[in-house]
Amino acid sequence: MNFRTCLAKGTIVAVGLGFACAVSAAEITGAGSTFVYPLLAKWSSDYSAKTGSKINYQSIGSGGGIAQIKAGTVDFGASDAPMKTEDLAQAGLTQFPVVIGGVVPVINVAGVDAGKLKLTGPVLADIYLGKITKWNDPAITALNAGVKLPEATINVVHRSDGSGTTFNFVNYLAKISPDWKTKVGEGTSVQWPVGVGGKGNEGVAGFVKQLKNSIGYVELAYALQSKMAYVGLKNHEGKFVMPTLESFQAAAASAEWAKAKDFYLVVTDAPGAESWPIAASVFVIMYKQPKDPMRSKATIDFFKWALENGQPQAKSLDYVALPTALVGQIERHWQAQIQ
Amino acid sequence: MRGTPHLIIVSSNIKTIARPALAEEKYHSKKPDRSQFDARADRIFRWFVAGAATLVLVVLAASGVSMLWGGRLAFETFGWHFLFSSDWDAVNKNFGAFVPVYGTLVSATIAMLVAVPVSFGIAFFLTEVAPYWLRTPVAAAVELLAGVPSIIYGMWGLFVFVPFMADNVLPWVNENLGELPWIGALFQGPPLGIGMLTAGIVLAIMVIPFISSIMRDVFLSVPRGLKESAYSLGATTWEVVWDIVLPYTRTAVVGGIFLGLGRALGETMAVTFVLGNAHQLSASLLMPGNSIAATIANEFTEADSDIYLSSLVALGFLLFVVTFVVLVIARLMLRSTAAEGGRA
Numbered sequence: 001m002n003f004r005t006c007l008a009k010g011t012i013v014a015v016g017l018g019f020a021c022a023v024s025a026a027e028i029t030g031a032g033s034t035f036v037y038p039l040l041a042k043w044s045s046d047y048s049a050k051t052g053s054k055i056n057y058q059s060i061g062s063g064g065g066i067a068q069i070k071a072g073t074v075d076f077g078a079s080d081a082p083m084k085t086e087d088l089a090q091a092g093l094t095q096f097p098v099v100i101g102g103v104v105p106v107i108n109v110a111g112v113d114a115g116k117l118k119l120t121g122p123v124l125a126d127i128y129l130g131k132i133t134k135w136n137d138p139a140i141t142a143l144n145a146g147v148k149l150p151e152a153t154i155n156v157v158h159r160s161d162g163s164g165t166t167f168n169f170v171n172y173l174a175k176i177s178p179d180w181k182t183k184v185g186e187g188t189s190v191q192w193p194v195g196v197g198g199k200g201n202e203g204v205a206g207f208v209k210q211l212k213n214s215i216g217y218v219e220l221a222y223a224l225q226s227k228m229a230y231v232g233l234k235n236h237e238g239k240f241v242m243p244t245l246e247s248f249q250a251a252a253a254s255a256e257w258a259k260a261k262d263f264y265l266v267v268t269d270a271p272g273a274e275s276w277p278i279a280a281s282v283f284v285i286m287y288k289q290p291k292d293p294m295r296s297k298a299t300i301d302f303f304k305w306a307l308e309n310g311q312p313q314a315k316s317l318d319y320v321a322l323p324t325a326l327v328g329q330i331e332r333h334w335q336a337q338i339q
Numbered sequence: 340m341r342g343t344p345h346l347i348i349v350s351s352n353i354k355t356i357a358r359p360a361l362a363e364e365k366y367h368s369k370k371p372d373r374s375q376f377d378a379r380a381d382r383i384f385r386w387f388v389a390g391a392a393t394l395v396l397v398v399l400a401a402s403g404v405s406m407l408w409g410g411r412l413a414f415e416t417f418g419w420h421f422l423f424s425s426d427w428d429a430v431n432k433n434f435g436a437f438v439p440v441y442g443t444l445v446s447a448t449i450a451m452l453v454a455v456p457v458s459f460g461i462a463f464f465l466t467e468v469a470p471y472w473l474r475t476p477v478a479a480a481v482e483l484l485a486g487v488p489s490i491i492y493g494m495w496g497l498f499v500f501v502p503f504m505a506d507n508v509l510p511w512v513n514e515n516l517g518e519l520p521w522i523g524a525l526f527q528g529p530p531l532g533i534g535m536l537t538a539g540i541v542l543a544i545m546v547i548p549f550i551s552s553i554m555r556d557v558f559l560s561v562p563r564g565l566k567e568s569a570y571s572l573g574a575t576t577w578e579v580v581w582d583i584v585l586p587y588t589r590t591a592v593v594g595g596i597f598l599g600l601g602r603a604l605g606e607t608m609a610v611t612f613v614l615g616n617a618h619q620l621s622a623s624l625l626m627p628g629n630s631i632a633a634t635i636a637n638e639f640t641e642a643d644s645d646i647y648l649s650s651l652v653a654l655g656f657l658l659f660v661v662t663f664v665v666l667v668i669a670r671l672m673l674r675s676t677a678a679e680g681g682r683a
Contacts, residue, residue: 060640061640061641062641063640063641063642063643064640064641153529155529155531160611160616160633160637160638161637161638161640161641162429162638162640162641162642162643163641184430185430185431186430187429187430187643188429188641188643189429189430189638189641189643189647190428190429190430191426191427191428191429191430191431191618192617192618194617194619195617196531196533196615196616196617196627197615197616197617197637198616199611199616199636199637206497207497207533210497210498210501210502210532211501211505211531211532211533212505
């Protein structure tokens with residue numbers, strides 16, 4: 001009995017100390033984009049091993065992230081789609097990019113391996129508009145001499161849920177296809193003319209794998225890590241590029257960040273001979289005048305570490321780290337904007 | 340206890356005297372408020388039980404009213420047009436409930452058309468035809484199906500059933516049934532694998548355990564004398580089940596069917612894997628569609644405008660209404676068949 005009470009008291013004291021320790025280290029909370037979650041998890045575990053500060057990130061989707069930062073329940077929100085200047089000003093927020101990803105069309109056609117098929121933006125838009133319905137349509141075969149395409153209906157797969165991935169994809173389609181712009185428009189969720197919808201990147205990847213002769217779009221990290229059959233696209237300069245880390249880096253580097261107010265730049269159809277046409281950045285959104293300056297400073301310290309030192313982790317997970325010039329621009333922006 | 344002689348110990352300052360108790364004294368002396376205690380306990384219990392029933396009604400009404408309140412923006416903006424419009428455009432903020440409602444009703448109907456005969460066959464087999472040693476294992480296996488989580492059905496549907504349908508069944512359906520004069524339009528379309536027919540069949544498999552276990556339980560409850568008199572008059576097994584057992588158990592069977600229908604109408608995860616989540620209206624059963632539950636599950640967290648959110652809540656209210664209407668129809672059917680002179 002004596003030993004048991006001693007053990008019980010000891011456990012309570014230890015747990016109490018444990019709580020006290022957890023409370024004394026900085027804890028930063030964030031919510032938002034599911035796309036950036038694997039990278040943020042890796043960064044935060046490495047950062048907390050180094051400094052002891054913990055980052056608690058909930059991947060509830062870009063829309064959820066924006067809603068939570070507006071409600072003030074988290075220290076930062078993360079979104080694949082940048083917020084417009086007027087929305088930022090209205091809510092007293094500011095945003096900055098942290099990593100580059102992008103959208104890659106993937107296909108499941110028997111006999112066509114990864115990287116064999118080449119498409120252009122207008123052809124992709126016509127497929128998603130339902131104007132091109134068969135794989136051996138002249139518009140597609142003209143771009144792919146030497147690739148055997150079946151006379152089969154194209155099964156189009158899109159996202160059933162609202163998403164930043166969709167936002168970047170339809171933004172690109174609207175830029176290069178006036179038909180798409182008028183008929184469908186752009187947003188995190190659109191009225192797709194044809195196709196079936198999968199929930200999340202995993203849903204689209206699952207449908208593309210299961211349905212023969214299908215085409216879908218997923219994030220770069222997904223396409224590379226799931227080894228899906230990706231498609232080459234013709235970029236702004238007229239060259240066909242494959243979705244590799246180098247082509248995404250070229251898109252990030254060539255984008256004119258210096259001119260973008262509040263970093264509102266959707267990096268689709270980027271100039272540059274080696275650029276991938278559908279690159280996208282993930283934005284972190286914070287308050288300009290936060291209620292708790294200490295936590296805001298801790299958040300900035302984390303992102304400073306991540307932007308300056310986090311490139312190896314990004315590369316290992318198939319994300320593209322920001323170019324150095326952009327990192328400098330972001331750090332100057334912090335000093336100017338965030339108290 | 341009245342009339343049984345008891346002893347009362349009457350103590351006085353001098354001595355104690357024991358004498359037999361009179362009946363009235365016993366009743367009124369030791370626990371004078373026993374009857375009142377019982378009556379109060381009865382009242383409290385009645386309030387408690389009535390409160391539980393009222394709580395259910397209140398929760399039901401409150402959930403219906405709160406969904407109607409949440410959907411009021413959509414109903415005000417679109418009016419009756421909301422029920423018949425097949426748009427679902429988040430960019431232009433134009434929403435209509437027709438495609439999800441249609442998908443819900445059609446997939447549930449297909450599920451019922453497949454599940455009811457199969458469940459009836461299972462119950463018939465287990466109560467009349469199967470050898471005794473086989474009955475319990477098969478019944479246990481069927482009821483095990485009810486315990487499988489619905490997302491497992493969705494995954495099985497997508498990874499196993501959809502390729503099977505796309506390769507083997509749907510091309511045959513498209514070529515042979517698609518050519519028939521009037522109903523051919525129902526069966527035409529590319530053999531995608533994902534679509535109303537596949538979703539209906541997966542839903543049927545999910546719903547069969549519920550219906551068949553209820554049918555089997557009530558078939559077993561039919562009095563042996565009734566069945567044996569029919570057999571002794573020369574009825575075949577089929578005639579006994581169709582003319583004696585089913586009419587006897589009609590209420591419970593219809594109740595079981597509507598239990599299954601309720602599950603089929605509200606099923607979310609399995610449907611979202613195999614129905615295709617496409618906001619397109621099509622007469623063909625081979626084409627993808629959408630259902631109310633799948634739409635809400637997919638789009639609720641990222642609904643970025645008030646009208647979008649309100650349209651989703653309004654869809655939830657419509658599902659509520661559809662389920663309610665279905666239950667009312669069930670009740671009316673039961674009342675009319677009972678009035679025809681069968682057992683109620």
